[in-house]
Amino acid sequence: MNRRTLMATAALGLGLVFGGTVNAAGMDKVKACFVYVGPVGDGGWTYQHDQGRLAVIEAFGDKVDATTYQENVPEGADAERVLTQMALSGCNIIFTTSFGYMDATNAVAAKFPDIKFEHATGYKRDSDNVSTYGARFYEGRAVIGTIAGRMTKSNKIGYIASFPIPEVIRGINSTFLHAKKVNPDATLSVVWAYTWFDPAKEADAAKALIEQGVDVIVQHTDSTAPLAEAAKTPGVIGFGQASDMAAYKPSPRVSSIIDNWAPYYVKRIGALLDGSYAQVDSWEGISAGEVEIGEITDAVPADVKAEAEALRDAIGAGTYHPFTGPINKQDGSAWLADGVTAPDGDLLGMNFYVEGIVGDIPQ
């Protein structure tokens, strides 16, 4: 189901509710509030969440008040204060859009049972009013990894990682597996930046990688700084992360992984309006339109582009799973047998590199 049909469905659902049938549990108007970890102008993660918020306004018009959001909320005690403030100010549903808000979200949710809380990329749902949602970004990483493996001339791929959490490690493994599949000589250098958003540090990390001979940079940090750094050296390419980062087309940005939260936000607020809202643990990927692959530019040869798009379509259609065995762990022990796909539990708690990646995950 793509975004448009989803909105149409949601609108239809609305039409039914307000067109006659009275749903006791539904609401006439929803106030939706958003907590962001960075600034809306980051051009990446937070920007995409805000696009989702705008899509909600577009979809529901004056049925929804989604004008309340708070930028740059630190992960920790401050988040709890911001959430309490929002809960007291009449928000019906609050989206907390970063992993680090997990404990704060659950703590505040326990105090306000009538308010719905939606926590992005988390796994704790302590009370009934907490739902979690994430996206299968590793599906996009598989496509990016394929392009990276085909495009590297030095056989060195650089990866700017943020924090050693399963989400990030999953991305590293998926990228490496698919680069290796098309280019057995490919190696991966991982740099841990310990930040989601620090343009200067991200640029330094990209620079360090380029100085080590890396010619393809994959990033799991939120700013466009690594692309700007890559642009300084001819022949180095990179990928947009979270947002399309189209300003760096056609090179160094040859493609991108786009987080599209709009379908999920529209679906959830629609459910709250029509009374069908229920607690969920949502984890959708390319097939639901939550993960999109940005335009692959002409800097990529046509056959590589076709190969990447075929992979994207196969994942979207459900005929291919990016983690399909045989896959060994880094230490050589078996993880997945031939033909077996990874269970979600293994993916959600992933804390190991797959075979072939050099280096240790910081503990």
Place this chain on the structure above:
Amino acid sequence: MDFGGINPAVLVASLMVASVPIMLAAIGELVVEKAGVLNLGVEGMMIMGAICGFITAVQTGSPFLGFVGGAVGAAGLSLVFAVLTQVLQANQVATGLALTLFGLGLSSLMGQGYVGIKPPLTSQVPFGPLADLPVLGRILFNHDPMVYLSIIIIAAVWAVLKFSRMGLVLRAVGESHDAAHALGYKVTRIRILAILFGGAMAGLGGAYLSLVRVPQWTDGITAGAGWIALAIVVFASWKPWRVLIGAYLFGGISVLQLNLQAAGARIPVEYLSMSPYVITIIVLVIMSSGKGRASMNAPAALGQNFHASR
């Protein structure tokens, strides 16, 4: 000439570039503190410099004018601080913190239409054949003008503070504003000028971030660099050349740990990442003890407001 897969010439060259913003901001703050004013708004002034420089460079197409714009913009913000603390006698610590918050917010507002735009390229200083020298060429003759300018500014501040009458007066104002006032020096005027200089330097540092190092505009681009600059001033115990060393140390450690990771060295990066901050804390603890304060060379009137009637 490689150690653990890292070419030292390349490493030194990149740490010189990485240190420029904090070095410029720190030397500006050093002058301000030497005049007896504690301006904690460095972060806010840096980011104002970053956005003003960026807007000027994009509008005029000239990186040089961009740096001028950055310096002017940040000096303008520091003028707010100067008026509040020197004329209206507001508390310096609180005003400085407010300046940071104000600068972050205002820069975000000003930068709304500039996200995703690329600034004009700042070219390197052409040294001709010198740049092709084996190790030295990479380290010394392969940079943009701001790298050299930042070192020249350090030297100039050192010379002025140590050898000139102007430097002596500035230091007198910072050590004892009452004595300086009794001698007939315009304490408030001198301090306002020092604050403006500090703002301009922080602005240059910020503009370097948005025009050369990153180079683009994103909200919160300074990401705490202003606070590190403040720490460097203390670390350097208010001596200009130690600011240079401190900036290279802080910038160097962050570059080094990223390079070590990229080269695949198995080192605990957490410790290396935190080491600049640990050093800062140790320095601050030593400095805050009674004896340490004098031996650390802190200006005696630092953070105290001055009014001629007292």
